[in-house]
Amino acid sequence: MPQVLEFALPDLGEGLTEAQIVTWLVEVGDTVAIDQPVVEVETAKAMVEVPCPHGGVVTARHGDEGQSLPVGAPLVSIAVEGEGGTGAGVGAGTGAAAAPAGPAASDASGDSAAADDGGSGNVLVGYGTGTATAVRRRRVRTSTTTAPAVRVREAEAPAPAAPASAVTVTTEVAEGPVPVISPLVRKLARDNGIDLRALSGSGPEGLIVRADVERAVAEPARTPAAAEPVPDAAEERVPLSGMRGAAAEKLSRSRTEIPDATCWVDADATAFIAARAAMNAAGGEKISVLALFARVTSAALARFPELNSRVDTVTHEIVRLKSVHLGFAAQTERGLVVPVLREVQDQNAEQLSAGLAALTRTARDGRLTPAQLTGGTFTLNNYGVFGVDGSTPIINHPEAAMLGIGRITPKPWVHEGELAVRQVVQLSLTFDHRVCDGGVAGGFLRYVADCVEHPALLLRTL
Known part of the structure; x- marks a missing residue:
């Protein structure tokens, strides 16, 4: 049977x-x-x-x-x-x-x-x-505990009229169990002053889910005055859920917990762009600009390991990490994600370019796994693709720093004592001031800028 x-x-x-x-x-x-x-x-x-x-x-x-x-x-x-x-x-x-x-x-x-x-x-x-x-049917008794009641069925196919569900909730008893099992939903309701007993659950058997609480938070109080239409107060409410909600929570945590500071510098990237063009002219897979910045970043972190670290708030220690797992911001149809390329300290520009391209394709297909989105130790943020020069990026918690890259664009620049039009990029470094002082942060950023202006400096670490 x-x-x-x-x-x-x-x-x-x-x-x-x-x-x-x-x-x-x-x-x-x-x-x-x-x-x-x-x-x-x-x-x-x-x-x-x-x-x-x-x-x-x-x-x-x-x-x-x-x-x-x-x-x-x-x-x-x-x-x-x-x-x-x-x-x-x-x-x-x-x-x-x-x-x-x-x-x-x-x-x-x-x-x-x-x-x-x-x-x-x-x-x-x-x-x-x-x-x-297998689950057997038993009679559901009125419960006076705070745990949801559980219905168990006979080991046979269900009758057509009976929905197949493992959760039964009781809402008619004012002091009985609340039909919610997620601690996240309970916390969301508590933080927003929502009485769970006043909600009708949209989940199986009336289970209260996160969307029900978010709907209650967004719904205005039903008073006679509030019920009257207000012609000039049209609005749209977008729930902070899924990936966008997770990003909002992580960014808020970063701003709350990390005492960050930002420094920035303009760099002449003319030689940097010329070096990339020469690499690609030699044949083989094309080297991306982001891959070259990843290689520069890897070399800079080898010189300034303080920025490849995290703060253990439990033991009050700075944990310096030996491997560099590089996150990079990628914009997709589902929002901003930060895939992580692992062990970049052991990779050359060709390997970095291939790895970054593969993760970007996976991100845009919406197929990144949780493992590919966690474990980063340092993040690159190439906001220049949006046509902007500068930014003060928010650190990707629990990392200690993020390097921002603006657009590379022609600008007037003093070159060898003469005014000339050069390809200029603005670089910004946001760092956790607990792991280092401004001298380390400035030294890191200056080294990155020097490598951009004089790519031959990288020959020492290739």
């Missing part, structure tokens, strides 16, 4: 607590194989295709495209043939979708849910080759 297994949204790593459904890859009634991707979700860091560890027939999809779900919430229900599961268990221990220990895990006769030692073999954080668990 078929068993209905619920697959919960797994922990996708990097401390992520929720994800937004972008595209469903299966329909109700489709037959799926073990480890077949069933949905594409967007986290605060990347787009991810989520494979299901169960093979069978899709009986329900828990969420609409565009809806955000917390980790552990039901994602899909799969009717599986035979006894025992075919993959990881229901929710595999993540959040409210995991089968709880104790009385809720068995019925009145003491029978426990069926289990199987088989596994899908495909491991994501939060589920994988663990034990499969």
Whole structure:
């Protein structure tokens, strides 16, 4: 007899607590194989295709495209043939979708849910080759605790009228449980003075999700005066969610925690551009301007390692890092992202150019993984592509510095005692004043500018 297994949204790593459904890859009634991707979700860091560890027939999809779900919430229900599961268990221990220990895990006769030692073999954080668990139906009793009630079903295909969901919430009791399982949602409501009991959840079985709280924050108070239309007060509200929300939180944290300072310098990049043209004229893959700046930055960090560091606020120590993992700002249709190219201290200009180009393509395709967006130790910000000369960039927390590159453009310049038109670039360095003083920061920036003006200086470190 078929068993209905619920697959919960797994922990996708990097401390992520929720994800937004972008595209469903299966329909109700489709037959799926073990480890077949069933949905594409967007986290605060990347787009991810989520494979299901169960093979069978899709009986329900828990969420609409565009809806955000917390980790552990039901994602899909799969009717599986035979006894025992075919993959990881229901929710595999993540959040409210995991089968709880104790009385809720068995019925009145003491029978426990069926289990199987088989596994899908495909491991994501939060589920994988663990034990499969079928779920039995039991009567839902009124709860006086603060944890969401859990409904367990018989090991059989669900009746057509019953939605397949692992979470049941109770809202009619004023002092009963609040239908929310995400700590992030609770904190957002608390910070904005929102009473969760006054909200109607848009998630499965009335579960309150982040979008519900954000909607309540954005909605004005419903007083008679406020209800009257105001013709000249048209506005549009854009939720700070997904990648944009994550970026806003990280930038705010950087400004709050890091005492930053900025210094800048103009440099004559005429010889720099000529050197790149000579490299590319020699044949082979083209060397990008950003790759040359990456090579200069690597050489500068070797001389000034104070800027390739981070501050451990727990131990009150400066941690200097031996490897340079270079982040670079990349503008995509989904917003600004910072992919990370690793071990740049061991790479030449050709390798850097190829690596930067590959990560840029992946970013624009929206296929960067969380691992490709984390772990940077220093960041390049080429805002010159937007046609601007200067900027004071915000440090990419928890790094210690960021080098900004303005546009390279013809300007009047005194060259060899004569006024001439030269290719000039403005460079800016924003640095954490805890890791070094202005002398180190100025020395770093001056070395970068000297390499731009006299590229032959790099021959010492090639």
